[in-house]
Amino acid sequence: MEVRESQVEPAPEGKEATRQRILDAATEVFSEKGYHGSAVDDIVKAASASKGSFYFHFPSKQEIFFALVDRLIVALARSTEEAIAQERGALAKVSAALDTVFRTFSRHRSLAKILLVSGVGLGKAFDERLLSIHARFAAAIKSHLDEAVAEGSIPPIDTELTAYVWMGAVNEVIVRWLYTGKPEPLEGALDTLRELLLRSIRAESQR
Amino acid sequence: MEVRESQVEPAPEGKEATRQRILDAATEVFSEKGYHGSAVDDIVKAASASKGSFYFHFPSKQEIFFALVDRLIVALARSTEEAIAQERGALAKVSAALDTVFRTFSRHRSLAKILLVSGVGLGKAFDERLLSIHARFAAAIKSHLDEAVAEGSIPPIDTELTAYVWMGAVNEVIVRWLYTGKPEPLEGALDTLRELLLRSIRAESQR
DNA sequence: GACTTTAGACCGACCAGTCGGTCTGGAGGC
DNA sequence: GCCTCCAGACCGACTGGTCGGTCTAAAGTC
Numbered sequence: 001m002e003v004r005e006s007q008v009e010p011a012p013e014g015k016e017a018t019r020q021r022i023l024d025a026a027t028e029v030f031s032e033k034g035y036h037g038s039a040v041d042d043i044v045k046a047a048s049a050s051k052g053s054f055y056f057h058f059p060s061k062q063e064i065f066f067a068l069v070d071r072l073i074v075a076l077a078r079s080t081e082e083a084i085a086q087e088r089g090a091l092a093k094v095s096a097a098l099d100t101v102f103r104t105f106s107r108h109r110s111l112a113k114i115l116l117v118s119g120v121g122l123g124k125a126f127d128e129r130l131l132s133i134h135a136r137f138a139a140a141i142k143s144h145l146d147e148a149v150a151e152g153s154i155p156p157i158d159t160e161l162t163a164y165v166w167m168g169a170v171n172e173v174i175v176r177w178l179y180t181g182k183p184e185p186l187e188g189a190l191d192t193l194r195e196l197l198l199r200s201i202r203a204e205s206q207r
Numbered sequence: 208m209e210v211r212e213s214q215v216e217p218a219p220e221g222k223e224a225t226r227q228r229i230l231d232a233a234t235e236v237f238s239e240k241g242y243h244g245s246a247v248d249d250i251v252k253a254a255s256a257s258k259g260s261f262y263f264h265f266p267s268k269q270e271i272f273f274a275l276v277d278r279l280i281v282a283l284a285r286s287t288e289e290a291i292a293q294e295r296g297a298l299a300k301v302s303a304a305l306d307t308v309f310r311t312f313s314r315h316r317s318l319a320k321i322l323l324v325s326g327v328g329l330g331k332a333f334d335e336r337l338l339s340i341h342a343r344f345a346a347a348i349k350s351h352l353d354e355a356v357a358e359g360s361i362p363p364i365d366t367e368l369t370a371y372v373w374m375g376a377v378n379e380v381i382v383r384w385l386y387t388g389k390p391e392p393l394e395g396a397l398d399t400l401r402e403l404l405l406r407s408i409r410a411e412s413q414r
Numbered sequence: 415g416a417c418t419t420t421a422g423a424c425c426g427a428c429c430a431g432t433c434g435g436t437c438t439g440g441a442g443g444c
Numbered sequence: 445g446c447c448t449c450c451a452g453a454c455c456g457a458c459t460g461g462t463c464g465g466t467c468t469a470a471a472g473t474c
Contacts, residue, residue: 168379173371
């Protein structure tokens, strides 16, 4: 923060660095204690910053939370898209997406906690946000399912409901892992889960 | 309660009645505004009672919430068991349970909201409670799946993971209904959902 | 020396929980 | 039958603490 002759650690300094430190600290604190359990003072302390600094960089507690969620979602969506782009065939894409999601959450527990748990049931503003995220992911899944139907890879079904069912399934498996630690590693559930999901739409596993 | 000359409307009066009124009001308020969004004063007002009365009947805000959740869970578990007992064959039982759960939540939106949404991410004490509920339901599903395997109705699979997957799926469909109102009525998703779930374990629909 | 960034004391709203007190109905004495 | 007394249900003003957000003064930066 203050004096600074270049040190080994590439000098986490400057405006952007502080902002980042606060963001990281917020991720940690929120994921550990939940939104309401986390005081702004906690975050500030964890970031070795001050309240003034916090409110200089972010307009409110709620907004930093949203900023966090958005950052995560964008990152998750992007890496998933990339993984999907590598694959040919709707079912292979679905499968690749599942892998990516699992790997991402597996590496970043706190992310997972924030996205899947901490944000729920906090009131209107939050619900709406989470809802639109769910809708967005569901729409993505649905579009690939629709493609699979068009391809003839699977019989026609209610792809929208199926999308939500799949999301719920994945969600629950990850939440269970967050709380109970099973399976360890999380990826251990991948094969079984993929088979369950694919069978639910009458597709044979494409591994 | 106390004396009782049989009346038509059992006179909403006396200690037990007040307790009940508070409990009902709490259900309503919690489901609408979430746990943290609900002040004890709100509940008291909705129940036409006083703060003193509230704390006479319940030790704390947290405890009334738990009391509520427990009441709901017990009721849900009981009616589900009953429905199950009527059926022969593991798969038929599963199907009956699904029906009951859907019907129950469909009739009692606020219950659903409390159980599936309001209680999440509120801190350790809450998480533990919710977790044990999830575990309990998952165990129930698992045991019936195991039975189905033993019966030879379905091929052997990881029944524990499957149980969680199913729970997550059901959960998500209901949550979607809570927030978006689709499908209306909720029961409209039953057939598709049942088929998805049963297919996921390679069982043919048993309607 | 102007402008940006940081520090942390401070403010005010909010709210769970408390406490002194009221009210009602019934038990028991007479 | 009437009066006294008590338990315990109920009331709501109040308190103590917490926490989101503000503000001023100073340090850092260019």
